[in-house]
Amino acid sequence: MNSRKLAAAVAVVLGATLATGGCTSGAGSAQTRSGCVQIIDEATGKKTGKCMPLAPEKDRVDLAKPVFSRSASITNPLHPSSQVQQVIYGGQVGGKPFRTEFTLLPGTSSIAIKGEQVKVRTLQYMALSDGRIEEVALDWFAQADDGSVWYLGESVFNCQDGVVADTAGTWKAGKTGPAAMIMPAHPKAGNVYRPENVPEIVFEEVRVKAVGQTVEGPYGPVKGAITVSELHMDGSHEDKVFAPGYGEFSTGNPGGDLEAVSLAVPTDVKPGPVPGGLTALSNAVRTAQSGTVDPAAVQKVRAAWDAYRSADRVPQLLTQQMDRDLDTLTTAVKARDAKGVHGAVLRVAQNDLDLHLRYEPLATEEAARMSLWARQLTTDAASGDTGAVAGDVTSLELTWARAKHSTEAAKAAQIDAQLRELRDAADRKDTAAAAKAAPALQTALATAAPPQP
Known part of the structure; x- marks a missing residue:
């Protein structure tokens, strides 16, 4: 197709x-x-x-x-x-x-x-x-x-x-x-x-x-x-x-x-604030996904992960996945495998957001996933990977289908327009246009908020 x-x-x-x-x-x-x-x-x-x-x-x-x-x-x-x-x-x-x-x-x-x-x-x-x-x-x-x-x-x-x-x-x-x-x-x-x-x-x-x-x-x-x-x-x-x-x-x-x-x-939801250790892990992961991933950045993520899982209850499957993806990330960084690094960082970021589902409303996490995919889109567009860019835009659109109803109407209309622009760039396999359009989407997502009851 x-x-x-x-x-x-x-x-x-x-x-x-x-x-x-x-x-x-x-x-x-x-x-x-x-x-x-x-x-x-x-x-x-x-x-x-x-x-x-x-x-x-x-x-x-x-x-x-x-x-x-x-x-x-x-x-x-x-x-x-x-x-x-x-x-x-x-x-x-x-x-x-x-x-x-x-x-x-x-x-x-x-x-x-x-x-x-x-x-x-x-x-x-x-x-x-x-x-x-x-x-x-x-x-x-x-x-x-x-x-x-x-x-x-x-x-x-x-x-x-x-x-x-x-x-x-x-x-x-x-x-x-x-x-x-x-x-x-x-x-x-x-x-x-x-x-x-x-x-x-x-x-x-x-x-x-x-x-x-x-x-x-x-x-x-x-x-x-x-x-x-x-x-x-x-x-x-x-x-x-x-x-x-x-x-x-x-x-x-x-x-x-x-x-x-x-x-x-809501089966696994736990009342209470997000643990400080999880916030520290998320900060380290976002820094790695948005910047240059070197051994020092990986070490910061791993240290934050080790500290968090020793202080909070983490499902066994998520523990296995995070350990696996951090090991893959370490190997890719050592091998200077840029594509491998981008994929592993994405999976680590996905694991991190899953952990937040225990503590934060689903609408908050869907908005965070939108931001995750927008950051990934910026990375993939900069590397000229047309297939990855097309997948990023599709992932944004699908996540938006779940998040839009929790977003204030005027901001939702703005995000709709930006997603249409990104879809057009992806359809034309124009990674330069996608890279140019992505920051505006990130800004809009950062200022979006659910409508007040």
């Missing part, structure tokens, strides 16, 4: 556009005419002629038609989509650091299913590999009257070098396929359901393996978790854990591709 189409794609994401589609079948089995859901070869994307080992229909709990009369209030503790404001995931995928920001967007929208307008909540999925944008999606959820949660589709944009490469995986209930149960009201071991049920586009079948489990959360044990096994279109299985207050808690296996919750808002 070219850069102009990228702008249109991002506009869809920013606007959370939900087109209503035609009617298809309701809940139930979506299969090929032969009654076989074929395994898809992951490398080629082609059907293999082999059928998936599906569970018997008698085990499925998603065959009854859901009733949606209060669908936008999603309170199921194992998928609290309208209650959790943001969940941060960390881990590794494909041997690279992987990070996800899963954020509830304001308001509700509607999707038409068999003539019924179902209100949904929209969550923005923003996935970053090595700190850079890799995938964006809008996920649409609704809760049935019995307490089960249903997945009504997703609009997907897969990125490469900051530009949308394809939209594979996009589907919508009522148009592409049926609504799909993503969490039963009261899951039991042996329950089977299909969170995605459009064979050859998206398909997953889940079997609940265990319930009533206790898992180690970011800040202590979490009771009431469940473990499921998920069957994918390529015939492979993957375990996932869902936990109260978080929803999807972890996926994958240690030693391979693994994603797990770093922390969630």
Whole structure:
């Protein structure tokens, strides 16, 4: 997809556009005419002629038609989509650091299913590999009257070098396929359901393996978790854990591709001021990201990090990520690898802001993320990296979709205009124009403030 189409794609994401589609079948089995859901070869994307080992229909709990009369209030503790404001995931995928920001967007929208307008909540999925944008999606959820949660589709944009490469995986209930149960009201071991049920586009079948489990959360044990096994279109299985207050808690296996919750808002929020040690760490990180990164600057960040984690409770996953990224930064500085330095500093800065979610309002942290991406844009534009600049602008736009509603109207309009200017520069691959426009955005962000109640 070219850069102009990228702008249109991002506009869809920013606007959370939900087109209503035609009617298809309701809940139930979506299969090929032969009654076989074929395994898809992951490398080629082609059907293999082999059928998936599906569970018997008698085990499925998603065959009854859901009733949606209060669908936008999603309170199921194992998928609290309208209650959790943001969940941060960390881990590794494909041997690279992987990070996800899963954020509830304001308001509700509607999707038409068999003539019924179902209100949904929209969550923005923003996935970053090595700190850079890799995938964006809008996920649409609704809760049935019995307490089960249903997945009504997703609009997907897969990125490469900051530009949308394809939209594979996009589907919508009522148009592409049926609504799909993503969490039963009261899951039991042996329950089977299909969170995605459009064979050859998206398909997953889940079997609940265990319930009533206790898992180690970011800040202590979490009771009431469940473990499921998920069957994918390529015939492979993957375990996932869902936990109260978080929803999807972890996926994958240690030693391979693994994603797990770093922390969630408001689940992990702690009243009280930001610890002084965390403020000192943030100051050291911002100085490093904005200036020349040399061994002395890295040492200041590492010293501040060591002092902070010895004085405050830091989730194990975030500790591992910060240690890893600081080690990578140290190595890159020694090797005089400028690109490696820029990437590692970005990831360190992202980790630092995650720690603030424990203590500060989400709106404050979204504004800080906007500033982070503006600083990164200045660095990437100065180095002439057009792909990184395009990704930075996209990341700014996506974060702005979450932050705009908390910004005073006149200042929001000013930031809108500056982002349009940066988008135009990125589309033209004009890094000089982007470098020239970036400082004005940084100034505007520094003076932006949420509207007064």
